[in-house]
Amino acid sequence: MKNLSAGPPSWRRTVIVTVALPLVISLAVMAYAWPASRIAPRDLPVGVVGTSTAGQKAVEGLEHSKPGGFDFHLYPTRASARSAIENREIYGAFVVTADNVTVLEATAASTSVAQLLTATGQQLAAHAAKLPTKDATPRAGTSHRTAVGKSLAKPVPKVGFQTVDVVPTAADDPRGVVFNSALLPLTICSILIAALIATSGAQMSVWRRLIDLLAACAATSLAAYLVAEGLLGALPHEHVATWGALSLTMLAISATSVGLITLIGPAGIGLSAALMVFVGNPFSGITSAPELLPKFVGDIGQWLPPGAGANLLRSTAYFGGAGSGGHIAVLVLWSTLGLAAVALGHRDSAVANKRLSEELAAADDGSADSPAGNGTPAALPPSPANRPHSHARHTAHE
Numbered sequence: 001m002k003n004l005s006a007g008p009p010s011w012r013r014t015v016i017v018t019v020a021l022p023l024v025i026s027l028a029v030m031a032y033a034w035p036a037s038r039i040a041p042r043d044l045p046v047g048v049v050g051t052s053t054a055g056q057k058a059v060e061g062l063e064h065s066k067p068g069g070f071d072f073h074l075y076p077t078r079a080s081a082r083s084a085i086e087n088r089e090i091y092g093a094f095v096v097t098a099d100n101v102t103v104l105e106a107t108a109a110s111t112s113v114a115q116l117l118t119a120t121g122q123q124l125a126a127h128a129a130k131l132p133t134k135d136a137t138p139r140a141g142t143s144h145r146t147a148v149g150k151s152l153a154k155p156v157p158k159v160g161f162q163t164v165d166v167v168p169t170a171a172d173d174p175r176g177v178v179f180n181s182a183l184l185p186l187t188i189c190s191i192l193i194a195a196l197i198a199t200s201g202a203q204m205s206v207w208r209r210l211i212d213l214l215a216a217c218a219a220t221s222l223a224a225y226l227v228a229e230g231l232l233g234a235l236p237h238e239h240v241a242t243w244g245a246l247s248l249t250m251l252a253i254s255a256t257s258v259g260l261i262t263l264i265g266p267a268g269i270g271l272s273a274a275l276m277v278f279v280g281n282p283f284s285g286i287t288s289a290p291e292l293l294p295k296f297v298g299d300i301g302q303w304l305p306p307g308a309g310a311n312l313l314r315s316t317a318y319f320g321g322a323g324s325g326g327h328i329a330v331l332v333l334w335s336t337l338g339l340a341a342v343a344l345g346h347r348d349s350a351v352a353n354k355r356l357s358e359e360l361a362a363a364d365d366g367s368a369d370s371p372a373g374n375g376t377p378a379a380l381p382p383s384p385a386n387r388p389h390s391h392a393r394h395t396a397h398e
Contacts, residue, residue: 044091073089
């Protein structure tokens with residue numbers, strides 16, 4: 001007998017494979033590659049020490065060469081600039097004098113920004129060395145040729161240059177590679193935790209899910225911390241607080257993912273991955289800085305759990321928690337919204353199950369009270385499989 005269900009493959013599947021899937025992959029590649037290809041300083045907060053003529057000329061030169069690139073803060077002393085760096089108010093500072101340029105930087109805040117400030121400081125020193133000295137200005141009664149001859153006879157003063165790393169990275173991770181590469185696997189693991197908890201038991205109470213979620217995030221973040229610090233030495237400070245920052249970051253991502261899965265079903269896994277992995281991770285600025293990304297990209301990234309978690313971890317591990325208040329608020333907000341979605345979805349599921357149970361009970365009561373039988377189930381009509389074939393009926397009639 002011919003199988004009528006057999007036929008050509010569905011065009012819908014062909015469209016998904018040839019159109020939708022390449023489009024999704026292209027968007028994912030663009031989400032990671034486009035921000036990285038547009039890295040440049042945008043209102044990057046840096047300091048300038050002193051109000052000397054050399055410092056003012058340095059500010060004017062930087063504003064002219066990179067308009068909108070830096071947000072300058074003036075500090076009276078080097079100590080005040082160092083304090084601002086340690087409090088995460090600025091990324092670094094330029095100490096410019098007539099014969100020296102010193103760059104105060106913090107590789108723990110961003111190795112990319114530190115490299116940028118070093119290159120900018122070298123440009124300032126090279127530019128200062130080319131400036132004419134006061135001796136080259138012609139005096140009254142002195143010809144211009146004589147003044148130029150005297151200035152050429154004197155050696156051009158050499159402008160010194162040095163860098164000071166105020167807050168360095170860990171000695172075992174000088175480039176911050178371990179720190180920068182840890183965010184993506186943490187994000188993926190958080191979504192996996194959410195998928196496991198959301199699909200592991202339909203009858204699980206909301207409190208049980210909450211306890212499992214908290215325990216899983218705490219245990220997983222502890223394992224990640226032991227690897228990053230115990231084996232790789234990348235997080236050497238504030239051990240308990242750093243573990244807490246990791247736990248809160250994973251909780252925000254996992255709670256949001258569980259909430260989405262609870263509300264919209266398995267599609268919530270894909271939506272969570274799109275939001276956290278393909279938007280939150282590349283927009284976080286963990287490998288550079290939010291101020292080096294396009295303006296709206298950096299802003300969006302800091303309002304998502306991966307970006308807020310990365311900055312919270314950086315502040316906790318290297319800066320004693322300075323500047324972490326806003327990031328904690330963002331993570332707590334996402335965690336609260338996710339847990340509220342879990343509770344709402346669980347309540348709707350409980351109401352639906354109760355309604356279904358009541359309908360089934362009413363149906364059972366109706367069948368028990370029907371005349372078809374007292375306490376015995378009513379006779380059911382024969383199924384098509386049990387009915388005699390038409391040929392058999394004709395034979396019996398004959």
